[in-house]
Amino acid sequence: MVFAIEQINHDPSLLPNVTLGYRIYDNCVKLPVALKAASALIGGLDDTITDNTCKGTPPVLAIVGDPVSTHAIAISRILSLFRIPLLFHYLKKVNFTNNLGERVAFDENGDALAIYDIVNWQRKEDGIVHIKTIGLFDAANVGNELSLNEADMFWNPVFGTVPESVCSKSCQPGSRKANRKGEPICCFDCIPCAEGEISNQTDSIECLKCLGDFWSNRGRSQCVLKEIEYLSYDDAMGITLSTVSAFGACLSLGVLAVFIYYRNTPVVKANNSELSFLLLVSLTFCFLCALCFIGQPSHLTCMLRHVVFGISFVLCISCILVKTIVVIMAFKSTLPGTNLMKWFGVAQQRGTVVFFTLIQSIICIIWLSTNPPGPLKNTKYQNGKIIFECNIGSVTGFSSVLGYIGLLACICFLSAFLARKLPDNFNEAKFITFSMLIFCAVWITFIPAYVSSPGKYTVAVEVFAILASSYGILFAIFAPKCYIILFKPEKNTKKALMGRADPSK
Template structure:
């Protein structure tokens, strides 16, 4: 006899006794009950069910009943198998069956068990509770010990997909033989070798145990054999996660210290503890189990015992239930007993509602005795489905549309003591009807772990977690919970343990060196304050001053032959253009604003086009002048300022038209370059249209090419002041600079792109200034004796 389950019988008797004393429920009607033991056996279950239906012998403890027994409902059984066996027979007679220890049948079986009412919550709540518990502690590598049979198969079929969905793997699945009697436990220990390998897996700290109450005794025997063979004793440590179907009926639970058990939610019922304390064998009649329970629990024998045990002391009847160890008997109402207690009240309230409805129809009151009539159990179904009331502890009792009682599962922590007793400590709850944030509650600080873990939260993973800065890399042929760790690729980070994939930082941040965090990028641009900006600005201003001095020198000596040669006005225009070229580079320095972005590229394109047009006009003027000296030449009319002015104006106007079209359609604007540099955000000017910018550069290159070509052809024409040779060198330098500019500009990032363009502007402008005007300045300033008409004629001759 499993003494602990005797409380189920007492809970039923206590509920019936309360109802029979309560004048507000079923007045003048006395409830009775019969209790049968199924012995965990199918044949006995069917036989006892038939006894309930057809035998007329009485079993009426604690009250006088003169009527023949009438079966109105059945409460039971403890296991799902027993409940289904009972339903096979009871279902034919449509007698309501309220189960208290098993879980609801599968969805497909709902029509088969129309008389089935479940006093326990839906088992899916427990499954999700297990999943959330594993996720809470980070246990991704867990073992399973599952009792054989339909219930175990259903448990695995339901739970395994949920495990995969939430990133948890089963390290192993061991089938535990289903044992109906304690006497048969030793016959199944031959499976020890199969279980030993699973129990010695040190990576698996969390093990889920599913079965019936005898399953835990079988597991204790297997672990004892393992410890005896390996001589490891108390070194064995696991966190056992035990499902609701299993109750602790062991006297020695040291190996299960720190276990986490899911139990049916219960509350302490008033006066039940007092009822247990007053229970005495000599004061209780009609209870066929009490004497056997008393002898088994207290190791004593009554004088009238049917099977007296030698060596046992005689029972006095004064023994106290509270003195029994917890594994033998609990004074607090367990979850199953609480469900039985509520089931009795559900039937009583349904009967009360049914009789009240009848009396109301007939205009009668509760002033006479009533007896149950045939077919009333069938009528009771409609009242059971709609029943709603608050029980004695204030909890609402009602069935949902699937005939399931709402409620929660309590999460209990098992704390064992040297005297072989244990204490259940409630450390959480699973309630699917609660708000999302309250569906599962776990108080981790209240949990007492197995002493082998030194009160540190156990770890149950296949391998060490991947630290931040790494990502999981799956191992071939292994489950997804077993993996290697690979560093995050360049430009990505992971800021948590065990991340499947690394990710990129926000655009305004970049990965740190260890790739486990992001650092804000610094905002940069080519400013006047930094050394590079100061250097470029100084060079631009220096060349501007030098160009101004050259211009002033030419204006001062404007009547000298060297200035008057090759079109004096064109020379002034070229010098002014070069001066503007040097100053236009300053538009590229500093933080780009709307106006700066709008002006700098068009200004650069138009000013440079004007400068190159002046050079082109100079060379073409020289070529035309010498060709016009030939007799009968038609080019005489083009000799003079008109040709030069036409070339400068037309070439500059084309570039100005391109820039105007550019500004009108897709003008440049300030922009942030987030991606070119890893650690910096560059404030730059977006050109708006790369095509238009390319057209401006291409047109400028075309002018430079024709200038170089015309100067190259005119380089050997006889003239003391012929600039063609110097223009050839200047345009060669100009073209070289801008040919190098294109690949350099495209391969440079950030503010250095601006630096490349400024350098190209300064270098090409300085090339024009130096190659064309340096020789003339040398003569004007250092060799003025060569700057006269006589010297010009003498050198020509």
């Protein structure tokens, strides 16, 4: 005991600003000697009396002993008058008095029935206070051992709850222990595990990192499968884009049906009906190719989406470019001594469209045969999610497909822009110029939006660009013609197109 007290006094971290003292008396195994020693401790009796005021904290806060139980009972009756606790460092035989005042004695092998309140005391700054009724001693039920009856516990309002007997509480799963520098080992901080790390035990000294496709849950107590994110047909964005795509394809087929039904009218004939039919078919494929970008990526869909996209748009732009060339040559042929249309007839027009589309097909074949696109689980944008996307494979192949489309679009735009001032009645150049202007604006805006969009929104931006440019071409070129065919049939005559119609009508 002396050694323990000296160690506590020399360690400033255990009881700062408090110094423990002690006095040791020998009871000589005699009750009178023990009572005299207790009285000396209560009153501070000593050879020299230095304090006659009897104020302040009692000189003794607690007494350990007497080891003899009969002596301890006699001493405790005196000490209780001064509210000084008597602590037993061991118990061999305990004598109790029940509620009837009857004395009941039993030892560790006794079988007497007795229930007694066990009272606990604890030191506070203002002295010794009664903090709780711990429980009941029931010799019949527990075999002479103390048991706690939580329902009968009473806590002193000074505390209101169980007093803490340690510096720090246990660290729960999801956190780790971090010892405080210069403090006892029982003093530590509980540090939450970082994202992607867990601890599944109490008082863990380190957090374990989740491996592979796993990530920590919200409580950081277990590793769970990462959430897989891709543009799905089930979420709102996927449903919206697929609906808009399907509507655009149906609208293109509807315009195609109108043109086929009115194929013998001057408006359809004057605008090269065969190229118009082919253009509407290619626009239908452009709308439908957007559906390949929606859904869980696979090796087939990753290759299919870029191939269908590249070929469909080249076919579309090729038809528009040939239509523009036909318009220019048709008006050049009206000049005296020129007949350019014989060099660029129907066969040459078909061949030009096939040639331009064949070049894109060859680019796609080379791309797919060298380094094709494929599915990729991307985790570099969000650690807690797996972004399931299509890796483009060869950057050169992907750039060539887009670059070739852009080249044809620029040539078509410049050609239509130069031919925009030709006579209006037969001239589509203005509408083609406007459609190509929309097309180029959409895809120029697409580049920075595509690079800066994270996760599934990257694919959504690409789908939006496909749909926006397809709708732009469809409405800019075919909306004026459908308006005349369906709502202004009086203008769908050869006389009206030649500019000889009655101006009053």
